[in-house]
Amino acid sequence: MQALPVAVMAVHEWHRCAPDVMAGLYAAEDRYWAEALFWDTSRQWYEVERARETGALPGVVVHDAAGSVTGWGFHLIEGDTLHLGGLVADNPATTEALVAAMESDGDLRGAGTRCCFVADRAPGLPDVLQQRGYELDIFHYLVLSLAAPQTSPQCLSPVSISAWQTDANLALPALFQKTYPRRIARYFAPHDAPEEWDRYARNLLEQPGCGVFRADLSVVARDAGRVVGTAVITGLDAATAHVAQLAVEPDMQRQGLARRLMAEVEARAWAAGCSRVTLLVAGSNAPALALYRRLGFRPHGRFVAGYRGTPEQVRLAV
Ligand SMILES: CC(C)(COP(=O)(O)OP(=O)(O)OC[C@H]1O[C@@H](n2cnc3c(N)ncnc32)[C@H](O)[C@@H]1OP(=O)(O)O)[C@@H](O)C(=O)NCCC(=O)NCCS
Numbered sequence: 001m002q003a004l005p006v007a008v009m010a011v012h013e014w015h016r017c018a019p020d021v022m023a024g025l026y027a028a029e030d031r032y033w034a035e036a037l038f039w040d041t042s043r044q045w046y047e048v049e050r051a052r053e054t055g056a057l058p059g060v061v062v063h064d065a066a067g068s069v070t071g072w073g074f075h076l077i078e079g080d081t082l083h084l085g086g087l088v089a090d091n092p093a094t095t096e097a098l099v100a101a102m103e104s105d106g107d108l109r110g111a112g113t114r115c116c117f118v119a120d121r122a123p124g125l126p127d128v129l130q131q132r133g134y135e136l137d138i139f140h141y142l143v144l145s146l147a148a149p150q151t152s153p154q155c156l157s158p159v160s161i162s163a164w165q166t167d168a169n170l171a172l173p174a175l176f177q178k179t180y181p182r183r184i185a186r187y188f189a190p191h192d193a194p195e196e197w198d199r200y201a202r203n204l205l206e207q208p209g210c211g212v213f214r215a216d217l218s219v220v221a222r223d224a225g226r227v228v229g230t231a232v233i234t235g236l237d238a239a240t241a242h243v244a245q246l247a248v249e250p251d252m253q254r255q256g257l258a259r260r261l262m263a264e265v266e267a268r269a270w271a272a273g274c275s276r277v278t279l280l281v282a283g284s285n286a287p288a289l290a291l292y293r294r295l296g297f298r299p300h301g302r303f304v305a306g307y308r309g310t311p312e313q314v315r316l317a318v
Pocket residue numbers: 179180181245246247248249252253254255256257258259260279280281282285286287288290291292294
């Protein structure tokens with residue numbers, strides 16, 4: 001049996017944890033997300049607890065010698081992909097123990113691909129992931145404080161920016177797939193499969209994981225009726241509009257479309273009583289970082305993402 005580091009005395013599956021202990025852990029996260037990220041996650045913790053109780057969502061809890069919880073997290077296996085989620089820890093040894101426990105469950109259940117996308121709540125997580133062979137990506141959480149919008153100059157482009165209509169739902173998976181560089185896309189669709197993109201787009205519109213979809217704030221760019229760009233907006237709390245997705249078709253880029261989409265989003269968010277716009281952007285996404293810097297977004301936190309393909313996927317990617 002492998003010895004546990006001193007700071008980690010025991011690692012348990014989380015279904016053995018009492019609901020009141022879990023309630024305390026969720027409450028601490030709820031506070032963190034609200035205060036640091038302007039993100040109301042109360043509904044998510046409710047859903048997580050239901051899934052924990054029914055056994056639908058596996059997870060682990062780490063205790064120290066005094067029996068106090070020093071960390072916890074959950075994981076999900078979809079196809080052959082192990083998704084690590086909600087990693088929270090007090091110290092690096094706990095982070096290591098959490099990841100090790102989740103990975104061994106992934107091994108047992110034959111998940112060859114590993115994917116992690118979490119708020120930076122576990123000390124040492126980037127090192128732990130890299131030591132375990134993951135490729136690491138840091139996503140910056142950016143915030144823009146809204147001010148009364150200026151009137152935009154007349155635009156002569158044939159591409160129109162308009163309110164969300166449901167036909168855009170169907171256009172999203174293909175638009176995302178052709179727009180995103182693979183390095184970033186793998187966090188949305190680990191194998192670039194059409195059904196993964198369909199599920200990702202559907203989740204964005206129907207599930208609260210990236211905030212609750214707001215059709216009133218989301219906008220679409222059309223060229224002769226065809227969807228060529230979009231800003232998919234969710235609400236994180238009453239005052240916060242979140243850019244869950246911004247994408248412009250490759251052959252329409254560098255024509256000011258993203259800037260126009262974002263100007264429309266800002267105007268709509270302001271009119272709806274929001275005081276800020278937030279988003280997540282990969283540190284490797286130079287075009288998007290340049291765009292957001294120009295629009296006045298400022299760094300406000302970070303998320304840690306890691307990906308490890310099967311040996312076969314790694315070989316094919318070389
Ligand atoms: C990021 C993205 C939405 C930009 O769309 P776009 O319509 O090409 O952007 P715009 O033409 O409005 O560019 C506005 C400004 O952003 C910056 N910018 C945009 N693309 C850039 C690039 N490739 N390199 C450097 N700066 C860039 C520039 O400052 C640009 O102003 P300029 O053209 O006057 O120099 C587009 O590249 C895209 O869809 N990328 C893939 C999806 C993605 O990464 N989305 C963002 C998720 S966080």
